[in-house]
Each structure stands twice: as C-alpha cells, then as structure tokens.
Amino acid sequence: MAKVTRGMDHVGVTVPDVEEATTFFKKAFHANISYDNKKLGDEPQQGDTVEKTLGLKKGAKVIHIRILSFDNGSGIELFQYKNTEQREPVIASDLGVQHIAFYVDDIQEAAKQFVEAGGELLTEPRELLGDVEKGTGKFVYGRAPWGMLIELISYDPNQLHYPEDSEAKRFTP
Template identity: 50%
Template sequence: MSDNPVRGMDHIGITVADIEAATQFFIDAFGAKVLYDSLPLAGEDNEGTHNEQVLNLAPGTVVKAVRMLWLRHGPGIELFQMQGPTQREPVRPSDYGLQHFAVYVEDMPEAITRFERAGGKMFTEPQPLTFAPEKGEGNCFCYGRTPWGSVIELISTPSPLPYTQHTSLRRWKP
C-alpha cells in the first residue's frame, strides 16, 4: 500500500442549463456515452438544506438532474442541471478557480470539426505550444467554448516534450 492514497482523477463536474443538450454535445464532440443517471430529469427534484450543505449550494437551489458520462480515455464527466436563485455565467480563463479542462486529441483538425459541429466555438486556430518544457514539432493546443459557456482546451503532443530530459516524472497521456 502506498503512503499516498491519491490514484488519479475520477471525474469532473459541470453544471449546465440543459442536461440533454450538454449530453448531446459531449456525444457529438468527444464520443462520450451515458453511463447512468444519478437523478433522472423526469424524476423528482432534489432540494433542501442537506444538499445546500453537502454541495455548498445557494439556499433555494434545486437539483433537477445528474448524469455521469463515459469518455474512452480519461475521467468521467458528471453533468448537473440545477436551478438556483443566484447562478452566474461560466468563468473565463482569467478568472480564479477551475477555468478549463483539456482533452487530448490525435487529430486536431478532426477534433475541431467535431467540436464545432456539436455547437462549440473555437477561439482561434490551433496554436503551437510555446512554453519551453512543451515545445515540439506538431505540439499544439486550441481553446474553445461549449454551447453553455464552459471552456475546453484541445491539446496534442505528438513530439516528445523537452521537460522529460530533466525529470523521470511524466504528464498523463492517454
């Protein structure tokens, strides 16, 4: 048994306005599949002070649906559809807190096509990775916004990353 109980990332959670539309986006853009509905949209709403305490929700927030999605490689995606009295727009990368997640892709043009066909919008064309520890032929990234406003980065590193010359540690790569 290791002295560190952490094994890796299990899932990310995203609150969306329309769980069905968000599910379809992840299916179309990334080939996600529905694993299960923890709280089906057609079921009873989940609300009350217990949820407010456990999830640190604004008082009066109603959890309408919760769904877990599967991605072929990497953590799951847990979608929440909630209605609350004080909901805000998704953050930008310059805001504090969790501001994006990255999806590793092998074919950047095809990934961008799928992302945009699913309703997302890329900010720019793919850009070369410019930080010295990441530079390499073909290593690139591209940020985009989902239809509901979350930011997702597409990243590809077909060339060895220079940082590997200085440490035995490695970034996780599917």
Template identity: 50%
Template sequence: MYRGIDHIGMTVPNIEVATNFFREAFDVKVCYDAQRPEHDPMKGEEVEKQLGLPSGKIIIHMRLLRIGEGPTIELFQLGTKADKDPAKISDLGLHHFALYVDDIKESSKRFEAAGGSLLSEPHPLAGVEDGPRNSGVYGTTPWGSLIELIKYPDGIDYPSESEAKRWSPPKH
C-alpha cells in the same frame, strides 16, 4: 494512496443539450443518470451543506459521461438559475478541461460542427511543450464553458527538477 482523477463536475443549462453536444463533438458514452428529472429534486439544507449550494438552489438532473480513456464528466442541471456565467481563465477556480486528441484539425471541425466555437486556429504549444507536431486550441461549448483540445506526439521536454511526468491517455 491516490489513484487519479475520477471525474470532473460541470453545471450545464440543459443536460440533454450538453449530452448531444458532447456526443457529436467527442463521441461520449452515457454511464448513467445519478439524478433524474422525473424524481424529486435534490434540495434542502443537507444537500446545500454537502454540495456547497446557496440556499434555495436545487439539482434536478445529474448524468455521468465517459470520453475515451479519461476521467468521467459529471453534468449537473439546476432547477434554478445559475449564479453566474461559466468561468474563464481569468477567474479563480476550475475553468476548463483538456482533451488529448490525435487529429487536432478533425477534432476542431467536429467541435465546431457540434455547436462549439474555437477561440483561434490550432496553434503550436510553447515552452517545454513545444514540438513540431505539438499543438492546442481552446474553444467554448454552446453554453460558454471552456474546453481545450491538445496533442503532444513529440513529447514534453521535462526540466531536470520535474518530480513526475504528465499523465496522458493511452493510444488506442
């Protein structure tokens, strides 16, 4: 019945700046713009109801991006000020997405060269994700959203009670 995650939505202050960051950091490809800034903005009671927007908020630009073999990222740009800063792990709700990478050192360099900031050096994974070559690192985009880079070529030590294995993008 359910096939998997189709896309992840993210509000950004400027879609062109965000697209350039994602292009430089992760080699994204633009799928299409669902809402263009030169068109009338998405606004009003019906849009507010459909998207759970507070009264008076408008959407001026929406773009879908594709990174590798994962779900699409749908970017939203409001024509009004965002309500708060990007979510952190300590906040309720969605706060980050992770990209599986083959070379974490090179991916980290590209992330920083594109304008992102790593929160630490790449580090070993822990618990069932531990393995000699398994590692991860969190970083923030230029506008403050959290992204994780991760790799686990040595696999996961699944507990016997696991009901499913973790989905991983196919190797190219």
C-alpha cells in the same frame, strides 16, 4: 504518509440542460452515458443537507445529474439546477477550474467536430507554447454552447522536454 490517490475520476460541470450538453459531448468527443444519478422528472435533490453537502445557495434544487465516460481518461459529471441564480461561465483568468482539456489524435478533425457539435473555437489550432511542450504539438481553446472553456490538445508525449527536477511525467491517454 501512504499514497492513497490513484488518479482523477471525474470533473463536475454545471450546464443549463443535461440532455443538450450530453448531445454536445457525444458529437464533439464521442462521450458515452454511464448513468444518471438523478433523472429529470425525479424528485429534485434539495434542502439544508443537499445545500450543505454541495455548497449550494439556499433554495437551489438539483434536477438532473449524469455521468459521461470517455474511452480514455476521466469522466464528466453533468449537473442541472433550478431555483438558483447562475453566473456567466468563467474565463481563464478567474479563480477555480477554468477549463478542461481533451487529448486528441488529429487536432484539425477534432476542431471540426467541436464546431459541428455547436462549440465555438477562440482561434485556429496553433503550436504549443510552454517550455516543456514547445514544438511537440498543437492546441486550441473553444467554448461549449453554454460558454464553458474547453481545450483540445495534441502532442507527442515522447518529445516533451521535462526539467531534470521533474517529479513525474504528465498523464497522456
């Protein structure tokens, strides 16, 4: 079988307000706007085809879509909907995507910027826990202003303790 996947392109994130989320990601992680796929004020994406294509509830309308880019790694595609009921943000034990992580060079400074941007840390940064990562760096989880779980992580990729049967090393920006 041919290898056709190069890597992760982006993560889609539904937010209550694309502009506010953009401001948060710019302040916390130095995000840059690549482009808007759907501008606020344009005719919403809606109807049977959109509902089927995106797996939406009947009547949901996509009113704003924006691609954010970062200096290294995958991008984020922000979605803003109207005319649909929204659930609370997931917690780590829920099925599906439960958090995104940003690799940072200085965990204390990154945590400070995260909070200054409007995020809330769940704890102070602490030592990594996993067998492969233990002793190589620190991490902390926090919530974005709309409740999404985000991890800040920093480690020395040359110090990770991979098992002998590991198929690959993890990507580090």
